Amino acid sequence: MDDDPILFQYLLRLGDSPLILAQQLGAWVGKGPALEEDIALTNVGLDLLGQARLWLTCAGEVEARLGGAGRSEDELAFTRDGGEFRNLLLVEQPNGSYADTMARQFLFDTWHLLALRALLPSRDARVAAIADKAAREVAYHVERSGDWVVRLGDGTPESHARMQAAIDGLWMYTGEMFVPDAVELALIDAGVAADVRALEAPWRRHVDAVLAEATLSVPQNGWMQGGGGRGGKQGVHTEHLGHLLAEMQFLQRAYPDAQW
Amino acid sequence: MTSEWPLWEIFIRSQHGLAHKHAGSLHAPDAEMAVKNARDVYTRRNEGVSIWVVKSSDIVASCPGDREALFDPASSKVYRHPTFFPMPDEVKHI
Numbered sequence: 001m002d003d004d005p006i007l008f009q010y011l012l013r014l015g016d017s018p019l020i021l022a023q024q025l026g027a028w029v030g031k032g033p034a035l036e037e038d039i040a041l042t043n044v045g046l047d048l049l050g051q052a053r054l055w056l057t058c059a060g061e062v063e064a065r066l067g068g069a070g071r072s073e074d075e076l077a078f079t080r081d082g083g084e085f086r087n088l089l090l091v092e093q094p095n096g097s098y099a100d101t102m103a104r105q106f107l108f109d110t111w112h113l114l115a116l117r118a119l120l121p122s123r124d125a126r127v128a129a130i131a132d133k134a135a136r137e138v139a140y141h142v143e144r145s146g147d148w149v150v151r152l153g154d155g156t157p158e159s160h161a162r163m164q165a166a167i168d169g170l171w172m173y174t175g176e177m178f179v180p181d182a183v184e185l186a187l188i189d190a191g192v193a194a195d196v197r198a199l200e201a202p203w204r205r206h207v208d209a210v211l212a213e214a215t216l217s218v219p220q221n222g223w224m225q226g227g228g229g230r231g232g233k234q235g236v237h238t239e240h241l242g243h244l245l246a247e248m249q250f251l252q253r254a255y256p257d258a259q260w
Numbered sequence: 261m262t263s264e265w266p267l268w269e270i271f272i273r274s275q276h277g278l279a280h281k282h283a284g285s286l287h288a289p290d291a292e293m294a295v296k297n298a299r300d301v302y303t304r305r306n307e308g309v310s311i312w313v314v315k316s317s318d319i320v321a322s323c324p325g326d327r328e329a330l331f332d333p334a335s336s337k338v339y340r341h342p343t344f345f346p347m348p349d350e351v352k353h354i
Contacts, residue, residue, distance in 0.1 A: 034265065034287055035286075035287075036286050036287060036288060036297040036300070036301055037297075039297075039300050039301050039304075040296065040297060040300035040301075043300050043304060140299075143296070144296055147292065147293060147296065151289060151290075151293070
């Protein structure tokens with residue numbers, strides 16, 4: 001599969017979601033609701049950034065083997081434009097309140113762990129190895145974000161209302177996580193990619209259980225953003241990604257190859 | 261918000277340590293979150309294999325004012341140290 005251009009695309013998808021989410025969590029540094037939360041959230045962000053580095057480095061190596069530019073992790077992260085990013089729409093949604101950030105984290109973490117575990121038997125040994133390392137970290141992320149959904153959902157009337165609003169608002173971005181397109185289907189057939197269709201049922205079981213414990217109601221499945229095959233994974237993003245990239249990429253854009 | 265959260269004392273057992281040692285304290289809304297916060301605050305450099313958390317308010321401490329009564333009587337009793345026995349050379353690790 002090494003010389004397959006679709007593998008490059010798939011590796012970008014695996015790397016861009018943790019990259020964008022890490023950038024979002026970085027924006028909380030120094031602003032967390034408590035010192036302990038600030039450190040904990042930063043740890044999660046750094047885990048995700050480390051995972052993004054592994055996936056994007058791997059993508060660059062595949063690109064080189066294809067006879068392409070063979071971009072480094074930094075070039076891929078800091079010099080691509082919005083339309084070239086392949087992250088899920090969910091992770092580019094704004095930080096909002098702590099309830100919004102934790103709801104986003106919980107919905108993503110739950111999917112992320114299932115997806116990484118589904119990659120463990122991948123026929124591509126590097127994909128399996130990166131997934132194995134990442135899954136150990138994400139197993140903790142899922143517990144932590146789930147804890148916060150329960151504590152805020154089953155907390156005060158205000159925290160309950162805010163957490164319910166956060167879950168309701170983000171729900172429409174969860175659909176695309178379970179819809180494979182031609183890129184994924186080809187790699188699923190080749191035994192390389194995770195079959196995301198099989199993840200929806202276990203994802204719902206976990207999400208339903210946590211929301212029930214949090215005394216929150218599960219939103220109705222309605223229109224899903226990107227669910228028709230034109231979403232984050234295909235490079236069609238919401239308006240938030242451009243602003244996020246402007247901040248994330250500023251330094252490398254203004255001072256290319258800056259070092260310190 | 262922090263002021264509403266109770267304080268917890270954190271004890272960490274290190275990789276090779278036999279006993280949990282006091283590592284510091286932190287704020288958390290409940291015991292479970294205190295364990296998670298302790299993991300993030302005190303074990304991020306691979307310091308430990310086990311965590312205990314105890315609510316600071318549950319710790320009963322000796323009073324500094326009682327120091328003389330509690331500890332001074334022991335300072336003049338050197339015979340309580342087992343250093344007055346001749347030990348054979350063959351006995352190690354004493």
